[in-house]
Amino acid sequence: MIRVGLIGCGYIAHKHVQTLSRIRGFSLIAVCDIELEKMKETAALYQKERKSDCAISFYEKYQDLLMDRRIDVVIISVISSLHSTMTKEALKHGKHVIVEKPLALSMQEANEVIQLADDLKKEVFICHQLRHRPLMKKMKEILKEGLLGVPYMGTVSLRLHRSLDYYKSSNWKGTWESDGGMLVNQGIHLIDLLIWLLGDIQSVYGEIASWVTEKETEDIACGVISFKNKAKGFIEANTITKPKNQGYYLSVFAQKGSICIGGPGFNEIHHCYIEGFPHIGEELKKISDKSDDHYWMYRSFFDVISKKTPNALSAKEGKKALEAIFALYESSKRKQPVSVPVEYFSTIDMKDDKSILREESQEDEK
Numbered sequence: 001m002i003r004v005g006l007i008g009c010g011y012i013a014h015k016h017v018q019t020l021s022r023i024r025g026f027s028l029i030a031v032c033d034i035e036l037e038k039m040k041e042t043a044a045l046y047q048k049e050r051k052s053d054c055a056i057s058f059y060e061k062y063q064d065l066l067m068d069r070r071i072d073v074v075i076i077s078v079i080s081s082l083h084s085t086m087t088k089e090a091l092k093h094g095k096h097v098i099v100e101k102p103l104a105l106s107m108q109e110a111n112e113v114i115q116l117a118d119d120l121k122k123e124v125f126i127c128h129q130l131r132h133r134p135l136m137k138k139m140k141e142i143l144k145e146g147l148l149g150v151p152y153m154g155t156v157s158l159r160l161h162r163s164l165d166y167y168k169s170s171n172w173k174g175t176w177e178s179d180g181g182m183l184v185n186q187g188i189h190l191i192d193l194l195i196w197l198l199g200d201i202q203s204v205y206g207e208i209a210s211w212v213t214e215k216e217t218e219d220i221a222c223g224v225i226s227f228k229n230k231a232k233g234f235i236e237a238n239t240i241t242k243p244k245n246q247g248y249y250l251s252v253f254a255q256k257g258s259i260c261i262g263g264p265g266f267n268e269i270h271h272c273y274i275e276g277f278p279h280i281g282e283e284l285k286k287i288s289d290k291s292d293d294h295y296w297m298y299r300s301f302f303d304v305i306s307k308k309t310p311n312a313l314s315a316k317e318g319k320k321a322l323e324a325i326f327a328l329y330e331s332s333k334r335k336q337p338v339s340v341p342v343e344y345f346s347t348i349d350m351k352d353d354k355s356i357l358r359e360e361s362q363e364d365e366k
Contacts, residue, residue, distance in 0.1 A: 002305055005030040005071040005095075007062045007086060008078035009038035012100060016075050017042055019294045021049035025302045026073075030057040032065040062086060066093040073098060073305070080185065081178040084109035087124060087315075091116050096123045096305055101188050103318045105180045106346035110322060114315045123311055125301050126318030128192045132296035134287040135267065136193060139252070139259060143197055147274055149255025151231045154198045156190040157262070158237035159246035167215045174215025180347045181217045183208075183325045187237045192321035193250060194225070194233050201233075201320070202226045205337040206328030210356045211240060218356055223328045226337075235328070259284070267291070332356070 004026055006013060010033075020026045028046050033039045036058070043056040059065040066074065066089055074090040076083055076099040084104035090097045091113075103126055104110040117124045130136055142148055172178035179185060195201060206223035210216075219240050225233030249262030249270075257274035261267070267288045272281035303309040311317075326345040327338040333353050 001025065001027050002072050002302065003027050003029045003070050004073045004075060005032070005059075005065045005068060006042065006075045006077065007032045007065060008076065009033035009035070009042040010077065013042055013075075013077045014045055015294055016077060016098075017046040018049050019298050021046055022295060023298055023302060025306060026298070027054070028056060029054075029070060030059060030065050030068055032059040032062045034060060036060070063089070066090055066095065071095060073301075076100060079172050079178055080180045081105055081172070084113055087113050088116055091120050091122050091124070094120070094122070096125075098125045098127065098301060100127050101192075101318070102180060102184050102322050103315055104322070105177075105184070105348070107323070107326060107342055107344055108346070110315070110319045114319065117315055123301075123304055124315040124318075125304070125311065126313050126315060127297065128189060128313055128318060128321070129293040129297040130189050130193055130266075131196060131313070132293040132300065134290045135261065135284060138284060138287060139261075140197060142259070142274070142280065143252070143254075147277055147280070148252065148257050148259075151198050151227075151229065151252060151254045153232045153234070153253040154194050155234040155236070155249070155251045155253075156187075156194050157249035158187050158190055158239075159241040159249075160186055160239045161241045161244050162186075162219070162239040164212070164214055167212075174212075174217050176216050176347045176350045179217060181325070181329065181350070182219055182239050183221050183235075183237060183328065184322070184347065186239060187221065187235070188321050188325060190237075190248060190250060191235065191324055192318075194235075195320050195324060197252060198227050198229070198231050198233060200228045201324055201327075201340045202228045203337045203339045204324055204327035204331055206235070206331045208329065208332045208356050216351065221328065223331075225324065261288075 020028050031039045031042050039058045073096045076086045083099050087097045087099050167174040203226045208218035209220040210218050212219050221237045223235035247264040248266040251260040260271040269284050274280050304311045323342050326342050331338040
């Protein structure tokens, strides 16, 4: 049995404990949060889903949870600025780590986590669960088997609505230092998929802007990616879509065909054509509504720890999308393409980039 401790009992933690409750090889034995009621609520949810009154320890300080020698794996679901610090401390206490995206808010922190995990022979798992959707896995298989031929271009689009109330609900939201940026939070999953499907990046050119001046970070981002295999990638993202979310979109255009998916649930097949394989479009439609990606992600984590299978969502792998975003941010500041790898970058560096801000907010316009 792999014994788990959870740090951070907010909204996303509920998804983690619900998934944990379905996998008998995992057992939640401790939770940590600065609010006792949140710990009680999270523990009760796990016990309900597990149909068991199993004992769960409460810790107000995460350092005390890390010192619990019973714990094998720590889940970190707190604000972005604490991810790397808590991950490194957990590794030093001999724990494997499951950490919500992003891995870190600077290249230095990301590299430190990767190096420490290697040195201590511990696993770090980044929660890029969309890779485990049957639809995404099928697209990866199609590309890997060469059915689409040479990939020419990939595009991702994010069209969301984030209100002023969203940013006002927590004083860290919309800040470069603690939140990290719109792409780092809302866009990173799509960018991870684009890189996972098309390959390693050579350079990035990007521009960002902010029309909601009540926060620091961007709400519009556009980017052009040059891949090492000569393919091009395009990023178009915003959180000012009104009146509500339109959804997420991903397209791949290649030598022998193209596939476009999207929609509010990111599960609609908008287009599929592959030369010589007319049936694949119907195959994709049949699995488009199957998700349960968190479950399959956790099953993968369990296999890595218990069976020593390769870690497909390691810190090194999770760094790729983060590095692409950092390159886009740096490119926006420098007004020129930025090569990958990126040696130095922190989202705090963006605090002095006043060029993205509007002088007046447009939110009050009727």
